[in-house]
Amino acid sequence: MINTVLSVDQLTQVVPIGQSDRTTTILKNISFKVQKGELVSIVGPSGSGKSTLLYSISRITRPTSGTVTIAGVNPYQLKPNQLAAFRRQIIGFIFQQYNLIQSLPVFENIVIQQRLSHQQPKRSEIEQLLTKLNFAGQIDGAVETLSGGEQQKVAIARTILTDCDVLFADEPTGALDSVSKSIIFTYFKEMVAKGKTVIMVTHDIELASQTDRAIVLKDGQVQQIVPEPSLEAIYAALDKVV
Ligand SMILES: Nc1ncnc2c1ncn2[C@@H]1O[C@H](COP(=O)(O)OP(=O)(O)OP(=O)(O)O)[C@@H](O)[C@H]1O
Numbered sequence: 001m002i003n004t005v006l007s008v009d010q011l012t013q014v015v016p017i018g019q020s021d022r023t024t025t026i027l028k029n030i031s032f033k034v035q036k037g038e039l040v041s042i043v044g045p046s047g048s049g050k051s052t053l054l055y056s057i058s059r060i061t062r063p064t065s066g067t068v069t070i071a072g073v074n075p076y077q078l079k080p081n082q083l084a085a086f087r088r089q090i091i092g093f094i095f096q097q098y099n100l101i102q103s104l105p106v107f108e109n110i111v112i113q114q115r116l117s118h119q120q121p122k123r124s125e126i127e128q129l130l131t132k133l134n135f136a137g138q139i140d141g142a143v144e145t146l147s148g149g150e151q152q153k154v155a156i157a158r159t160i161l162t163d164c165d166v167l168f169a170d171e172p173t174g175a176l177d178s179v180s181k182s183i184i185f186t187y188f189k190e191m192v193a194k195g196k197t198v199i200m201v202t203h204d205i206e207l208a209s210q211t212d213r214a215i216v217l218k219d220g221q222v223q224q225i226v227p228e229p230s231l232e233a234i235y236a237a238l239d240k241v242v
């Protein structure tokens with residue numbers, strides 16, 4: 001049975017240029033669907049609109065026009081209390097720039113969502129998760145003392161702890177060594193095998209070639225959607241970009 005979990009229809013994102021009256025179109029007429037249990041990659045050159053697309057389809061930045069449907073609802077039409085529940089229960093987002101609180105310990109960064117919803121964090125569960133993610137830092141150390149790669153793992157742990165149904169990840173392995181990268185990617189594979197859905201922006205074509213489909217962006221438009229992508233097929237689609 002086909003079970004669409006994300007539907008993006010004619011999405012366009014237009015933003016003002018600085019303080020001027022002029023505008024620029026960052027995303028133009030983007031449409032695609034993602035099925036439950038799929039691992040989809042979004043690839044494209046720097047500045048092609050990958051992060052903007054991920055924000056628009058995950059209820060972070062409202063598109064100028066077009067519609068987004070996640071798990072049967074348009075998240076841009078939810079009331080604030082419904083949206084809070086939707087964010088808590090359905091979606092997760094791993095930011096390209098991590099968005100961690102540098103002065104706080106690793107543990108407190110990871111449990112921040114639980115603290116906000118007055119749940120008691122389980123330290124052993126978080127220790128296990130960090131071990132599984134090959135985290136080499138101190139759980140009680142401040143985030144600012146960690147390397148970029150270890151910070152990225154903290155950002156990943158914080159999001160996947162929420163056990164979301166649909167995970168949006170913006171360059172989640174960008175700062176990782178190859179062993180850690182493989183561990184994180186295997187974790188995503190395990191998630192989709194359990195019926196979760198992962199949409200991942202990546203510069204790593206080798207990684208994208210191991211996903212179910214690659215959406216290739218060029219200048220804010222879908223250049224091609226490559227099913228069961230081989231390395232060659234993605235490079236061929238990207239080649240048309242330059
Ligand atoms: N709020 C904004 N206002 C104006 N321009 C923006 C805004 N956000 C993004 N842009 C521009 O839109 C384009 C796409 O940016 P985006 O960050 O989505 O690209 P990206 O594909 O994620 O790049 P990278 O691979 O470097 O992360 C860029 O030219 C960027 O400068």
Ligand SMILES: [Mg+2]
Pocket residue numbers: 050051052096170
């Ligand atoms: Mg980006």
